[in-house]
Amino acid sequence: MSGRLVGIGVGPGDPELVTVKAVRRLREADVVLVPVLALDEPGRAEATVRAHVDAARIKRVVFALNDRGGITPRRAAAWDAAARAVAGEFAAGARTVAFATIGDPNVYSTFTYLAQTVRELVPGVEIETVPGITAMQDLAARSGTVLVEGAESLALMPLTGGVARFRDALDRYDTVVAYKFGGVAEEVLAALRETGRLDDAVYGARLGLAGEDVRPARDLGGEPLPYLSTLIAPGRRTTRGGKLT
Numbered sequence: 001m002s003g004r005l006v007g008i009g010v011g012p013g014d015p016e017l018v019t020v021k022a023v024r025r026l027r028e029a030d031v032v033l034v035p036v037l038a039l040d041e042p043g044r045a046e047a048t049v050r051a052h053v054d055a056a057r058i059k060r061v062v063f064a065l066n067d068r069g070g071i072t073p074r075r076a077a078a079w080d081a082a083a084r085a086v087a088g089e090f091a092a093g094a095r096t097v098a099f100a101t102i103g104d105p106n107v108y109s110t111f112t113y114l115a116q117t118v119r120e121l122v123p124g125v126e127i128e129t130v131p132g133i134t135a136m137q138d139l140a141a142r143s144g145t146v147l148v149e150g151a152e153s154l155a156l157m158p159l160t161g162g163v164a165r166f167r168d169a170l171d172r173y174d175t176v177v178a179y180k181f182g183g184v185a186e187e188v189l190a191a192l193r194e195t196g197r198l199d200d201a202v203y204g205a206r207l208g209l210a211g212e213d214v215r216p217a218r219d220l221g222g223e224p225l226p227y228l229s230t231l232i233a234p235g236r237r238t239t240r241g242g243k244l245t
């Protein structure tokens with residue numbers, strides 16, 4: 001018997017940055033699955049979910065969250081195993097299975113690949129998502145940065161594939177946001193400096209979590225950056241309303 005799989009965004013880390021709808025759907029689900037690197041380690045989404053849901057209804061599902069290099073065998077095997085875990089919950093009587101994910105489930109989330117796999121494995125399954133607040137939005141709020149105004153464009157990208165796209169985006173778009181850029185932080189800072197964008201750029205790590213670090217990007221000084229790091233280079237603005245058309 002098929003059921004409903006709901007991908008629920010639980011925000012970047014602050015348990016208060018979870019929508020009322022997300023909390024309701026987490027509580028109504030028969031089981032809440034959370035992605036983890038290993039079964040004996042709590043996941044990033046799990047910490048937020050635990051603030052709102054009885055721990056007895058939370059189950060960990062292992063994903064190859066740290067893999068790089070496309071569709072690695074570990075990644076594919078983890079998606080398949082997680083989809084079987086969802087199917088197993090339906091077979092055991094669950095009508096609604098929630099899957100919690102940091103930020104938004106439609107923004108660079110493991111949920112995308114899980115949902116595709118479950119759709120093939122469980123005929124008739126209904127799949128839904130509940131939006132969540134992204135790290136990009138949380139950094140904008142915590143740093144007092146306007147993300148976009150008037151007719152400005154916004155580019156968001158992970159930099160695991162290198163800094164070339166980021167340099168290109170600084171030319172083509174107004175505000176540029178980088179996720180997963182720790183490995184190329186020095187090149188990112190150089191690109192910002194060369195394009196005159198360094199002074200306005202802001203950096204935020206572990207937003208909403210212990211050890212949160214929000215500061216101007218120009219204050220970064222070669223130290224290793226955590227995985228949960230985000231950078232915003234806002235559009236250039238000179239006049240109030242100057243980007244309105």
Ligand SMILES: C[S@@+](CC[C@H](N)C(=O)[O-])C[C@H]1O[C@@H](n2cnc3c(N)ncnc32)[C@H](O)[C@@H]1O
Pocket residue numbers: 012013101102103104105107108109133134135136178179180181204205206207208209227228229230
């Ligand atoms: C796999 S993506 C997940 C994005 C997430 N679904 C969203 O909507 O924001 C992981 C990246 O999101 C950013 N991120 C997520 N949570 C964060 C946090 N609490 N603090 C800073 N950056 C965060 C980092 O750039 C991190 O490398």
